[in-house]
Amino acid sequence: MEPGPNVWNCPFDYAEALEFDPTLKRLLTEEPVARIRLPYGEGEAWLVTRYEDVRTVTTDRRFSRHAVIGRDFPRMTPEPIVQDEAINVMDPPASSRLRSLVSKAFAPRHVERMRTRTQHVVDELLDRMAEQGPPGDLMENLANPLPLTTICEVLDIPEADRAQLRGHARTMMNISPDNRDNAVRAKADMRAYFAELTAHRRAHPGDDLISALATARDGDEILDERELTVMAMVLLITGQDTTTYEIGNLSYTLLTRPEDLAMLRSRPERLPQALEEMLRFIPFRKGVGIPRVALEDVELSGVRIREGDIVHVSYLTANRDPRKFDRPDELDLSREKPPHMTFGWGGHHCLGAPLAFVEMEVALGTLLDRFPELKLAKPAEEVRWNETSIWRYPQALPVVW
Numbered sequence: 001m002e003p004g005p006n007v008w009n010c011p012f013d014y015a016e017a018l019e020f021d022p023t024l025k026r027l028l029t030e031e032p033v034a035r036i037r038l039p040y041g042e043g044e045a046w047l048v049t050r051y052e053d054v055r056t057v058t059t060d061r062r063f064s065r066h067a068v069i070g071r072d073f074p075r076m077t078p079e080p081i082v083q084d085e086a087i088n089v090m091d092p093p094a095s096s097r098l099r100s101l102v103s104k105a106f107a108p109r110h111v112e113r114m115r116t117r118t119q120h121v122v123d124e125l126l127d128r129m130a131e132q133g134p135p136g137d138l139m140e141n142l143a144n145p146l147p148l149t150t151i152c153e154v155l156d157i158p159e160a161d162r163a164q165l166r167g168h169a170r171t172m173m174n175i176s177p178d179n180r181d182n183a184v185r186a187k188a189d190m191r192a193y194f195a196e197l198t199a200h201r202r203a204h205p206g207d208d209l210i211s212a213l214a215t216a217r218d219g220d221e222i223l224d225e226r227e228l229t230v231m232a233m234v235l236l237i238t239g240q241d242t243t244t245y246e247i248g249n250l251s252y253t254l255l256t257r258p259e260d261l262a263m264l265r266s267r268p269e270r271l272p273q274a275l276e277e278m279l280r281f282i283p284f285r286k287g288v289g290i291p292r293v294a295l296e297d298v299e300l301s302g303v304r305i306r307e308g309d310i311v312h313v314s315y316l317t318a319n320r321d322p323r324k325f326d327r328p329d330e331l332d333l334s335r336e337k338p339p340h341m342t343f344g345w346g347g348h349h350c351l352g353a354p355l356a357f358v359e360m361e362v363a364l365g366t367l368l369d370r371f372p373e374l375k376l377a378k379p380a381e382e383v384r385w386n387e388t389s390i391w392r393y394p395q396a397l398p399v400v401w
Contacts, residue, residue, distance in 0.1 A: 014286065014321060018343045022197040032301050039075075039076060046303075046310065049312045052324070054315065063295065073310050076288065098223070106354045116211075119229065125145060126141075129141040144355040146244070152165075155232065168187070168189055168241070169240065190233055213231060247363050270334075275361060280335075284391065291313075292311050292313075374399055
């Protein structure tokens with residue numbers, strides 16, 4: 001991981017529980033705009049690590065997500081995860097129109113309906129765990145099933161279809177080189193399924209999220225058939241994994257910090273604020289995601305980035321920037337600002353963040369209320385962590401109560 005001649009080799013494979021990646025820390029400290037080499041893709045890229053520089057790259061139109069389409073850009077996975085037609089590789093104004101329409105489906109009244117459904121799912125899952133008795137595994141009993149069940153509930157996916165759709169989603173996300181044909185077939189099957197489902201919801205809308213998307217209007221603008229189909233697919237796929245991992249990480253963080261856990265048990269109304277701070281603090285993924293391309297020469301922190309260069313940002317380091325956060329490497333559940341970047345920033349801030357936050361808040365709040373003596377069933381150093389994915393999370397989280 002030592003830097004070569006002005007180029008850092010960055011496999012970003014650090015997976016020591018939820019400790020911060022020391023390579024990322026060195027980059028933030030020693031070379032905040034650095035040339036990096038990643039495991040896959042052609043050539044090199046820039047990595048921007050400071051909060052204000054990350055904000056510039058994610059909001060300034062001189063940097064384009066759309067321009068990565070068709071390029072073998074430096075990345076962490078053998079194949080790019082992005083889909084060329086997805087909103088996460090669009091630039092304004094195309095992305096602005098879609099985001100405006102989709103955001104209407106996450107209006108407060110819809111989110112409150114999602115909260116009610118999420119509470120119902122959490123109660124059922126924790127009832128089952130309590131009936132089985134200790135010890136229990138929070139990943140198996142809560143973190144894994146909750147996001148999938150919730151997103152299927154809010155999309156109103158028939159229960160009989162859920163296992164097959166989850167299978168398609170997992171196949172599409174499998175990064176094995178010999179999986180390509182299966183992934184193409186799974187994507188086509190899922191697209192056909194959602195094309196039929198979204199057409200039916202547009203003709204016969206209910207109170208689910210797909211119906212809300214189908215009927216959302218911004219003046220005369222609505223989502224067309226292709227946009228609605230792809231958006232429903234994206235919501236199903238992205239509405240599962242990351243929230244699962246974060247529920248595991250949040251639970252581990254609290255269960256290994258007795259004072260913070262005791263404070264939240266005595267002051268449950270402070271959970272939303274505490275969640276925001278834990279989301280800032282926890283490095284829940286490795287490395288970087290989808291990059292951008294500089295459309296012209298731009299200077300950041302005294303470094304000139306040339307037109308055509310690939311630029312990655314690190315939300316992880318932005319969340320630990322001492323220029324922005326006092327005591328950035330400390331977890332302070334009373335911290336109120338500035339806002340973290342865990343859900344992204346600017347035109348690609350996560351559209352599903354309201355639902356993800358509701359799931360985390362309901363899951364953690366109900367867990368602490370229902371199990372006041374909950375604790376890890378084994379020492380923290382014996383918890384097994386995922387080491388093969390871009391996400392960081394416990395494989396299992398055994399607890400007793």
